[in-house]
Structures are given as structure tokens and as C-alpha cells.
Amino acid sequence: MSTIVVAVVGRKGGGGKTTLAANLAAALARTEAVVLVDADPSGSLVSLLPGGDRLRVVAARTEEVLERELDRARGLVVVDTPPVLVGPAALAVGRAALVVVPVCPSVVDLLSAAPLVESLRKAGKPALVVLTQVRAGTRAAATAREAVAALGLPVARAELRHRVIYSDSLAAGRTAVDLAPGGPAAAEVRSIASEVRRLLRKGTR
Numbered sequence: 001m002s003t004i005v006v007a008v009v010g011r012k013g014g015g016g017k018t019t020l021a022a023n024l025a026a027a028l029a030r031t032e033a034v035v036l037v038d039a040d041p042s043g044s045l046v047s048l049l050p051g052g053d054r055l056r057v058v059a060a061r062t063e064e065v066l067e068r069e070l071d072r073a074r075g076l077v078v079v080d081t082p083p084v085l086v087g088p089a090a091l092a093v094g095r096a097a098l099v100v101v102p103v104c105p106s107v108v109d110l111l112s113a114a115p116l117v118e119s120l121r122k123a124g125k126p127a128l129v130v131l132t133q134v135r136a137g138t139r140a141a142a143t144a145r146e147a148v149a150a151l152g153l154p155v156a157r158a159e160l161r162h163r164v165i166y167s168d169s170l171a172a173g174r175t176a177v178d179l180a181p182g183g184p185a186a187a188e189v190r191s192i193a194s195e196v197r198r199l200l201r202k203g204t205r
């Protein structure tokens with residue numbers, strides 16, 4: 001079985017990478033084994049999330065360890081990265097079949113994401129922008145969607161709303177996907193997971 005790496009990447013600290021990586025991995029793990037690699041040296045994810053039946057959570061605090069984990073893993077691997085695009089994040093992008101970039105719909109976050117989005121497009125790297133922390137009833141997400149599309153990368157049709165369950169669940173060592181599988185957060189993450197699967201099928205299988 002080959003290794004398929006999905007790297008969750010972004011330059012914006014607090015932009016929602018860890019939240020998206022954990023929930024996406026949990027959603028993908030509903031049907032197949034997934035390794036979630038915490039490549040952020042702060043190690044917050046690995047200390048919060050014990051994993052489960054089909055979800056294994058491992059820490060990779062250095063590039064060397066990340067390389068080893070990626071070599072060792074089989075099947076689907078989701079990598080959460082720190083907000084700098086050198087070291088582990090660059091390695092994860094290099095090994096990724098798909099790069100997922102969470103972007104909050106604000107002008108500051110869009111400006112921060114634009115160079116990354118453009119460099120992924122120029123490199124021909126399969127990528128998917130996911131709007132996150134979207135406030136219900138605002139126009140910001142639609143505006144952000146247009147701005148990202150203008151940069152030439154696909155934007156996931158589904159988006160992550162701003163919901164307390166994302167932080168509350170992680171605080172309890174869970175994800176929104178497994179804490180409340182019937183809830184709206186789990187539903188939106190499952191939709192993102194479907195889009196990720198579709199892109200992986202298109203590009204790698």
C-alpha cells in the first residue's frame with residue numbers, strides 16, 4: 001500500500017490548521033486507517049488527541065522525524081504543520097499529494113495566504129483552499145471565495161463555520177467529528193473530506 005500525504009499548511013498563526021487537520025483526519029478515518037502527524041514543534045495536537053481505532057496520532061518535531069514517519073506510514077497521512085513554510089512544512093508540502101490551505105475570510109488572512117496560494121499554483125501542486133472560522137450570516141466568505149478563486153486555486157465548496165465545538169472537542173481530547181457525528185460541524189467536515197477524497201482520486205490513484 002502506498003502512502004498518500006495530505007499536508008495542512010498556512011502561514012497564518014491561529015489560522016485553523018490544527019483544527020482542520022484533526023477534524024479532517026477524523027472524518028477520513030471513518031472509512032480507512034489514517035495517520036495524523038503533528039509536525040508542529042509545539043506538539044499541541046499530539047498532546048490533546050489520543051487517536052482511536054483507525055486514527056493514529058504521532059508527533060514529528062523535527063524534519064528528520066517527519067521524514068521517517070512519512071517513510072514509515074502506509075495509506076492516508078494528514079500532516080498538521082507550523083505556520084512557517086520552511087522545515088517540516090516545506091517537507092510536508094514536497095511529499096504531499098494534496099496541500100490543504102485553511103483561510104479565514106478576512107483581508108489580513110487573505111493577504112497572508114496569497115503568496116502561498118500563488119506558489120502552489122505556479123508549482124502545479126494539487127491544492128485545496130478551505131474557508132474556515134466563517135461567521136454565519138456574513139458576506140465575508142463569498143468575498144474571500146472570489147479572491148482565492150482569482151488566484152487560481154480551487155476552493156472547497158464546503159466551509160468550516162466558526163463553532164465552539166471545534167475548540168471544546170479538542171479540549172476534551174476529541175474532534176467535533178467523533179464527539180457529535182450528527183451535528184453540523186461533523187457534516188461540514190465530512191463534506192470537506194469528500195472533496196479531499198475526490199481530489200486525491202483524481203490526482204493520485
Ligand SMILES: Nc1ncnc2c1ncn2[C@@H]1O[C@H](COP(=O)(O)OP(=O)(O)OP(=O)(O)O)[C@@H](O)[C@H]1O
Pocket residue numbers: 010012013014015016017018019020040081082083132133134160161162163164166167
Ligand atoms: N472553525 C472554527 N471555529 C471556532 N474556532 C476555531 C475554528 N478553527 C479554529 N478555531 C480556534 O482558533 C484557534 C486557532 O486555531 P488552530 O489552533 O486550529 O490554528 P493553527 O493554524 O493551527 O494555529 P498555529 O499556527 O498556532 O498552529 C484555536 O483556539 C481554535 O480552537
Ligand SMILES: [Mg+2]
Pocket residue numbers: 017018019040080081082
Ligand atoms: Mg496549529
